[in-house]
Every structure is written in C-alpha cells, then in structure tokens.
Amino acid sequence: MTLISLQNVAIEFPLYHFGARSLKKRLLARLKTDDSNRIVVAALRDLNIEIRSGERVGLVGHNGAGKSTLLRTMAGIYAPVAGRLEVQGSIGSLIDPSAGIDPEGTGIENIRLHCLYRGLEREATDAFIEEVSAFSGLGEFLDVPVRGYSAGMSVRLSFAMATAMTPEVLLMDEWFLAGDADFMATAEARMTSLVGGAKILVLASHDHNILRRWCSRIIRLDRGRIVADGPVEDVLGPAAMPQAVA
Amino acid sequence: MLDQPIPSPPGTASPHRVFDAQQPERLSRAFADIREGVERWRLAWALARSDIRNRYRGSVLGPLWLTLSTAIMLLAMGFLYSRLFKLELANYLPWLAVSLILWNMISQVVGEACTCLTSAEGVVQRFPLPYSLYAIRSVMRNMLIAAHNLPLIAIVLLIFGVAPGWGLLLLPFGLLLFTINALSVSLLLGMICARFRDVGPIMGSIVQIAFFVTPIIWKPELIGEHSALLLLNPFHAVLESLRAPIIEHGGNAYAWLSACIYTLILAGISGAFFVRFRDRLAFWV
Numbered sequence: 001m002t003l004i005s006l007q008n009v010a011i012e013f014p015l016y017h018f019g020a021r022s023l024k025k026r027l028l029a030r031l032k033t034d035d036s037n038r039i040v041v042a043a044l045r046d047l048n049i050e051i052r053s054g055e056r057v058g059l060v061g062h063n064g065a066g067k068s069t070l071l072r073t074m075a076g077i078y079a080p081v082a083g084r085l086e087v088q089g090s091i092g093s094l095i096d097p098s099a100g101i102d103p104e105g106t107g108i109e110n111i112r113l114h115c116l117y118r119g120l121e122r123e124a125t126d127a128f129i130e131e132v133s134a135f136s137g138l139g140e141f142l143d144v145p146v147r148g149y150s151a152g153m154s155v156r157l158s159f160a161m162a163t164a165m166t167p168e169v170l171l172m173d174e175w176f177l178a179g180d181a182d183f184m185a186t187a188e189a190r191m192t193s194l195v196g197g198a199k200i201l202v203l204a205s206h207d208h209n210i211l212r213r214w215c216s217r218i219i220r221l222d223r224g225r226i227v228a229d230g231p232v233e234d235v236l237g238p239a240a241m242p243q244a245v246a
Numbered sequence: 247m248l249d250q251p252i253p254s255p256p257g258t259a260s261p262h263r264v265f266d267a268q269q270p271e272r273l274s275r276a277f278a279d280i281r282e283g284v285e286r287w288r289l290a291w292a293l294a295r296s297d298i299r300n301r302y303r304g305s306v307l308g309p310l311w312l313t314l315s316t317a318i319m320l321l322a323m324g325f326l327y328s329r330l331f332k333l334e335l336a337n338y339l340p341w342l343a344v345s346l347i348l349w350n351m352i353s354q355v356v357g358e359a360c361t362c363l364t365s366a367e368g369v370v371q372r373f374p375l376p377y378s379l380y381a382i383r384s385v386m387r388n389m390l391i392a393a394h395n396l397p398l399i400a401i402v403l404l405i406f407g408v409a410p411g412w413g414l415l416l417l418p419f420g421l422l423l424f425t426i427n428a429l430s431v432s433l434l435l436g437m438i439c440a441r442f443r444d445v446g447p448i449m450g451s452i453v454q455i456a457f458f459v460t461p462i463i464w465k466p467e468l469i470g471e472h473s474a475l476l477l478l479n480p481f482h483a484v485l486e487s488l489r490a491p492i493i494e495h496g497g498n499a500y501a502w503l504s505a506c507i508y509t510l511i512l513a514g515i516s517g518a519f520f521v522r523f524r525d526r527l528a529f530w531v
Contacts, residue, residue, distance in 0.1 A: 014526075014529055014530075016530075072371070072372075075374055076263060076265075076374035077370075077372065077373075077374050077528050078529070079270075079526075079528070080265065080267050081267060082267045084265070084267065085264070085265045085266075086262075086263070086264045086265075087261075087262075088260060088263075089260045089261070090261060096372050099369060099372035099373065100368070100369050100372070102296050102300070104299065104303055105296055105299075112292070113289075113292055113293075113296070116286070116288055116289040117289065117369075117373055119286060119289075
C-alpha cells in the first residue's frame, strides 16, 4: 500500500547567517524565535495530509508558500521539527534536474554516477544506461563532457535520467512540465507513462492548465499552511475554457 | 519503446519510512546512516575519483605534480635540516620522507574535512543520501591522492637501505586507526563547519601550528626527556601509528596506547555530535 501521511508536521528553517536584530525589526509574521532564541522561518506549519495510492495531488500557492519544502520533506531531505511523517513506497523526485550532474564528466559517466546515486545494481545499471542513451538521442555526444553540451542537450540528458525509472511515489516540481514546446513534444508520452505508472503523484506548479490536466486533488498552501484541500474544481474553480494544452 | 520508462523492479519490497518528531530515534537512524554510507562505498569512490579528475583537469601530470613537488621538498629539506640538526643524511632523510608524506595526508584530511558537507550542498539538499557518505568520499579522495606519494617512500627506503622489518605487520592496524580517525574528524568538522563557517580557517591555523610542534621535520630525541610530552599531541599519536610500523620497528607501546585512546575519544565525540545533530544538517549546509 503506497501512502504519504503527514500529521501536524512543521518545518522551520534556522537563519544563522543573518543579523538577528535587523530581522527582528521587520517583524515578519513568519519569523519567530525558537526555544534557544534563534531566528527561524516557519516554512511549514501544522500540516495534516494523507495521500493514498492512486491519488494525483497538485500543490499550489505563491512563491515561498512552502511547495518545494513540502516536496523535499516528503522526499526525506528535511526532518520535521514537530509532527509525524510516514512514507510507504519507493520515491522518485523530479525536483531539480541538474542536481548531481558533474559538468566535467562525459554523458555516460554522468549516467553511471546517476545510477550510483540511485543505488542501482550492476544489471539494472546496464539497462538504465541503454534506456537513457536511447531516449536522450545524444548518440556520440554521450562521450563528450557535459560542460560542452548545449542547454537543450543538458535538458535532454537530465530529463532522460530523471524519468528513466517509474517510482511508486513521484514528487515533481513544475520544471519537468515546463520545457520548450519542441522538447515537450518528445517528452510528453514518456511523462504520461511515468505519471501513469506511479501510484502517487505530487506535483507543485503555478500553471492551472497543467494541474487540471494531471491532478485529481489540489492542496493550496499559503505561508506554510494548508488553506484549501479538495477536488480540482473545488479549489481552482471550474475550468475557464477548454483549450488545447501543449 | 523509447517513451516507456523502466517499471520499478517487481518483487522488491517498497521502502517504508516513518519519522516522528516526538520519538526521533536518533541513535538508530545515525547508525543506519553510517551503515548505508559504508554499503554505498562505490558511490563515494566514484565521487572521490571524479573530484580528483576535476581538480587536475587539463594538467599533464595530474596528481603526480604533488609527487614531484614532494620529492623536491624532500631533497631541499633533507640536505638543509640534516645539517642544521647535525644528523647523517642516511639517518634523517628516510625519517623526513615518511613523516612528511604521512603528514601531508593527515593535514589534507583535516583541511578538507571542513568542506566535506558544505561543498556537497547541491546534492545534500536534493538527494536523501546518508551523510556519512560525504565523509567517506573526502577520506577516500585524500588517501587516493596520498597514494601517489608512496613510490617516494619506497625509493628513499631503497636508496638508504632501510628495511621496515617485522614492525611492518602493525601497519594494517595503524591504517585502521587512521581511517577511523579520518572518518570521525571528517564527519565532526564537516558538521561543525557547516554550522559555524569560521571554524574552517581556525582549523587551518591549528594544523599549521601542529606541523611545527609535531615531530615531522625534527626527531623526538632532540627534545630529550620532554619527549614524553609528545603523548599529549593527538596529531603525533595518529602520525606515529602509521610511521612506527614503517621505519621504527613498530614503535613503543605508550604511543600505540595513546593513539587508541585518542581514536576512541574522537570517534566518541564525533558519533555523539552526529547522533544529536544529524537531522539539522540539511538546514545547515
């Protein structure tokens, strides 16, 4: 049973490298001092979310509302200061495409490194390399250091690596759906099958078209709190106009 | 089937992760971190290799430049200081070669321990990897670089006909102590330097001072009855556990005892910090 469950989860970012006083003057609502008198930003506050197998959840909210932080918390990068977090299922996070890419290494070396990051066994690594080489269509450029790639080539490599395996829980930032039209045309089918294969999708995006298309449930965050959680129509309102989506 | 991602392998149990801030179970998760870091040594090895490659990118000799500069330094210092200390070259140079090369490795490990987590910021914030992995990567990288100087030790010992003898059997134990110390110090300083950015430069000065107060260019005999005080110097203890098997026929029992005690203390402090602050690291780097 694939599951993500958060109970009263809170994440606070300590601000160590700033002057405490000047920040205090600003008196921002989200700044407070914790027990040991440090300035912290409450990035997520008292979140209660339960996502079950089959759900397609979209996260919306302004910049800094906590969408990316929530994705990273689900991915196991940030430990909550309060509350309980439970995740059942293998996680695939499409959060930052360029993370872990070594620009000095060749395409193939980077694919191997990526396999090690994922902890793949030898046979799985071979299959992975084959898959990524074929999908990226980089051909002999795979033997060239990534530093020499054009922007489009880097995107193709990162995308091919990030989407080569279907996880049970797919955590995605909108970057992965916001490529240029040319690229999206090739990526489209793969994205669909990746999302279709995952048991849970959590997608952070500003783009309502994308959210309406991929999601069945929307959670709206504001300043680290949930302000709305429900079916797409209830949170985003009825679709304005049926239009072709790239 | 270009558009079909590989499905998740069937039959593998899906991981289950629970974190409760009320019962953080820090100890067991810290141990799990270290175990996983060791299990994934191939990733640490690949990262250490690519670190070295990137550092010497485009250079003809690569890390062998280090060997060359060490060789020149040994020649220059060997002749000068054997005169200053009025020691036979055949007596002094093997000592200097072994000491200096081992010291370079120790000071590199300590120096780069400070940046082992902060330099991996991009990865730490994006992949939930064990933190111990970054310490292992830093230690592997520096041991690999130091290995480029091993031929120098062999050449000097051969030229001056110094045979290590049975004491060499203690070398694996010395290496074990060194490795434990190196990993502990990398984890500890990596954490502290992520939190307090001033500690890196401070450690630089400490290592500089340690170079002069540790018998590296001078021999312990030169300070006569005060040489017992050297047991208070942890750098000396660790250096000695590698040096004694090579050129001092195993060294003395007190030095080994102090090396073991320092190792336990350092590993203890480092472990305690790691257990306590591991959850905060993602926010620090």
